[in-house]
Amino acid sequence: MPATIKDVAKLADCSIKTVSRVVNQEPHVAEATREKVQSAIETLGYAPNFSARRLVQRKAYMICVLLHEAGFYQSAVLSKVLDVGYQHDYDILIQTYFPSHNRSKEKLAALIREKRVDGLVITPPCDVDRYLTELLVKSQVPYVQITPLNRTAEVPYVTGDDYQGAYLMAERLIMLGHWRIAFLNGPRNHRMSIDRLYGYKAALEMYRIPFRERLVMESLYNFDGGYNATRMAMAMDEPPTAIFGGSDSAAIGALYALRELGVSVPKQVSVCGFDNLPQSQQTWPGLSTVDHPVEAIVDKAIEILMAILAGHEPDSRQVVLPCRLVMRGSTGAPPVEMT
Amino acid sequence: MPATIKDVAKLADCSIKTVSRVVNQEPHVAEATREKVQSAIETLGYAPNFSARRLVQRKAYMICVLLHEAGFYQSAVLSKVLDVGYQHDYDILIQTYFPSHNRSKEKLAALIREKRVDGLVITPPCDVDRYLTELLVKSQVPYVQITPLNRTAEVPYVTGDDYQGAYLMAERLIMLGHWRIAFLNGPRNHRMSIDRLYGYKAALEMYRIPFRERLVMESLYNFDGGYNATRMAMAMDEPPTAIFGGSDSAAIGALYALRELGVSVPKQVSVCGFDNLPQSQQTWPGLSTVDHPVEAIVDKAIEILMAILAGHEPDSRQVVLPCRLVMRGSTGAPPVEMT
DNA sequence: TTGTATGCGTTATCAG
DNA sequence: CTGATAACGCATACAA
Numbered sequence: 001m002p003a004t005i006k007d008v009a010k011l012a013d014c015s016i017k018t019v020s021r022v023v024n025q026e027p028h029v030a031e032a033t034r035e036k037v038q039s040a041i042e043t044l045g046y047a048p049n050f051s052a053r054r055l056v057q058r059k060a061y062m063i064c065v066l067l068h069e070a071g072f073y074q075s076a077v078l079s080k081v082l083d084v085g086y087q088h089d090y091d092i093l094i095q096t097y098f099p100s101h102n103r104s105k106e107k108l109a110a111l112i113r114e115k116r117v118d119g120l121v122i123t124p125p126c127d128v129d130r131y132l133t134e135l136l137v138k139s140q141v142p143y144v145q146i147t148p149l150n151r152t153a154e155v156p157y158v159t160g161d162d163y164q165g166a167y168l169m170a171e172r173l174i175m176l177g178h179w180r181i182a183f184l185n186g187p188r189n190h191r192m193s194i195d196r197l198y199g200y201k202a203a204l205e206m207y208r209i210p211f212r213e214r215l216v217m218e219s220l221y222n223f224d225g226g227y228n229a230t231r232m233a234m235a236m237d238e239p240p241t242a243i244f245g246g247s248d249s250a251a252i253g254a255l256y257a258l259r260e261l262g263v264s265v266p267k268q269v270s271v272c273g274f275d276n277l278p279q280s281q282q283t284w285p286g287l288s289t290v291d292h293p294v295e296a297i298v299d300k301a302i303e304i305l306m307a308i309l310a311g312h313e314p315d316s317r318q319v320v321l322p323c324r325l326v327m328r329g330s331t332g333a334p335p336v337e338m339t
Numbered sequence: 340m341p342a343t344i345k346d347v348a349k350l351a352d353c354s355i356k357t358v359s360r361v362v363n364q365e366p367h368v369a370e371a372t373r374e375k376v377q378s379a380i381e382t383l384g385y386a387p388n389f390s391a392r393r394l395v396q397r398k399a400y401m402i403c404v405l406l407h408e409a410g411f412y413q414s415a416v417l418s419k420v421l422d423v424g425y426q427h428d429y430d431i432l433i434q435t436y437f438p439s440h441n442r443s444k445e446k447l448a449a450l451i452r453e454k455r456v457d458g459l460v461i462t463p464p465c466d467v468d469r470y471l472t473e474l475l476v477k478s479q480v481p482y483v484q485i486t487p488l489n490r491t492a493e494v495p496y497v498t499g500d501d502y503q504g505a506y507l508m509a510e511r512l513i514m515l516g517h518w519r520i521a522f523l524n525g526p527r528n529h530r531m532s533i534d535r536l537y538g539y540k541a542a543l544e545m546y547r548i549p550f551r552e553r554l555v556m557e558s559l560y561n562f563d564g565g566y567n568a569t570r571m572a573m574a575m576d577e578p579p580t581a582i583f584g585g586s587d588s589a590a591i592g593a594l595y596a597l598r599e600l601g602v603s604v605p606k607q608v609s610v611c612g613f614d615n616l617p618q619s620q621q622t623w624p625g626l627s628t629v630d631h632p633v634e635a636i637v638d639k640a641i642e643i644l645m646a647i648l649a650g651h652e653p654d655s656r657q658v659v660l661p662c663r664l665v666m667r668g669s670t671g672a673p674p675v676e677m678t
Numbered sequence: 679t680t681g682t683a684t685g686c687g688t689t690a691t692c693a694g
Numbered sequence: 695c696t697g698a699t700a701a702c703g704c705a706t707a708c709a710a
Contacts, residue, residue: 006687
């Protein structure tokens with residue numbers, strides 16, 4: 001039976017309000033009183049009951065992170081959210097969301113209706129789900145998107161600069177001497193895929209390399225997609241000398257396919273990715289990739305969410321952070337052509 | 340301003356208690372009344388306030404998952420916990436715990452003191468932390484361990500059968516014709532490492548293969564450890580023909596090292612791991628490994644925790660689930676020796 | 679089958 | 695600077 005604020009008040013010989021003041025670090029308390037209360041708290045091992053606080057303040061002190069699946073990228077997001085969230089004295093609630101799954105929809109709706117969360121952090125691909133976005137808008141819950149697949153004018157988001165990152169990497173490949181560069185594309189209707197593709201295109205254009213439609217392969221940004229696309233690419237009359245995966249997952253699939261085909265990386269074909277997943281440095285050869293600054297993204301996202309929750313307008317509601325290249329062993333100069 | 344139970348009562352023209360009965364599916368309500376209340380609930384869009392319920396029932400309706408780091412194994416645990424937890428109408432709170440990190444200690448202590456969680460799920464390596472275990476015991480919070488590094492008599496846990504899994508894999512390697520099998524060992528003082536090592540030893544013994552101390556290499560069960568151990572193993576006078584990683588992470592490190600050394604897997608050296616991480620099927624060649632039945636483990640763990648929280652004794656407090664072999668391309672017969 | 683009154687542990691109001 | 699008292703929204707013992 002834990003001690004309550006009343007017990008403390010009795011022991012410290014004051015009113016509960018005074019105890020409350022001490023606990024919540026409010027001003028207008030005499031130093032002597034404060035000390036008396038403080039020691040009472042300690043001898044009783046008192047800790048305020050969070051549920052009571054939540055009730056009376058009509059606040060859940062809880063933010064929800066919406067995850068679609070558990071992968072490394074998500075893990076990184078999570079770690080950082082936990083870290084930052086706690087600094088703001090918020091609890092973090094994890095919720096999986098599957099568009100196809102009715103139960104997860106209802107669960108989330110209940111969570112919001114029952115005021116069990118104050119705000120949400122949305123991770124891809126949750127943000128492209130119609131039902132979800134409508135639910136969020138209708139219920140007026142504050143939320144912020146992380147690396148949205150699509151962007152909208154009103155919704156706050158924080159993301160990496162996909163266009164710039166892709167441009168940088170494509171440029172680097174070109175500098176190495178490549179000009180037949182295949183691109184493993186993601187879902188066509190996602191802003192993220194589009195930006196990365198455009199970054200690639202822009203670099204080609206800048207260096208006067210003709211863009212070839214057939215070198216853009218569908219990969220869905222996953223391992224299997226990257227694998228299949230690579231098999232197809234290598235079966236072409238003029239196979240590419242470099243394969244730029246729009247995501248590390250796809251690039252890892254490409255690596256696998258090339259290995260299977262007995263094609264040496266980077267001697268015969270260079271491979272690179274995008275995202276900088278932890279496992280990308282455990283492949284052989286290490287995967288050259290574009291680092292999406294996950295930590296910084298989450299940091300900023302939480303900052304924005306907290307500002308909104310606190311009632312003041314954040315500095316900016318839509319933030320795009322620059323990406324940077326991480327070169328490892330999977331890229332090199334193309335082999336000398338012998339015609 | 341959401342509707343409260345009073346609003347519903349007023350609209351349905353009954354007392355709040357009756358509404359409460361309907362909401363909580365209690366008996367003793369006339370069908371007619373129930374319908375009246377039900378429709379009132381719907382027109383008002385009423386949802387019970389969770390904080391209020393938590394307060395009055397002195398229950399947090401929340402269980403906490405303690406994570407040390409965010410990896411794939413942890414992700415798998417998480418997904419399942421979420422899934423099962425929600426079926427029991429519990430919220431899942433994620434908490435990172437770093438033994439070295441004072442803030443995370445305090446945070447957890449506060450969580451427990453303030454009755455913000457009803458129970459916990461502990462994942463490795465949290466369970467070997469003195470401070471943590473003492474805190475848990477002192478505060479009397481119910482908890483259950485998942486794949487504990489060490490086991491104790493009183494604490495409920497669910498885990499895979501490390502000994503049996505390692506035995507199985509070692510046996511398989513022997514069947515393939517290997518007898519110089521290196522083992523990438525984990526932290527020496529963990530029950531989990533010990534069991535896996537003993538399973539390996541037992542298989543050797545069963546098949547009358549002399550155990551060689553020097554073939555047991557320290558790897559700490561991580562990528563770098565596996566990498567270094569493998570470099571050392573391959574530098575021996577008589578290098579092993581197979582490398583059994585006590586964890587997939589270590590085995591992936593081994594794969595990397597061998598690739599670097601130009602050693603062909605499985606032609607010259609076979610490699611296998613333990614855990615069956617998702618990335619183990621994305622390596623080249625696919626990593627043969629021992630599947631730790633994470634989902635079943637979590638399932639059982641939550642079941643036990645729920646039983647304890649509900650006040651009745653679970654069927655069993657300590658459960659060990661069998662592992663099974665997952666053979667992929669990284670293992671094969673050893674090369675023919677030419678002396 | 680239904681309703682009334684009381685309490686859960688806080689914070690907030692406003693008077694002292 | 696301090697304190698009595700009223701919310702907060704729900705559950706629950708007990709009465710009708």
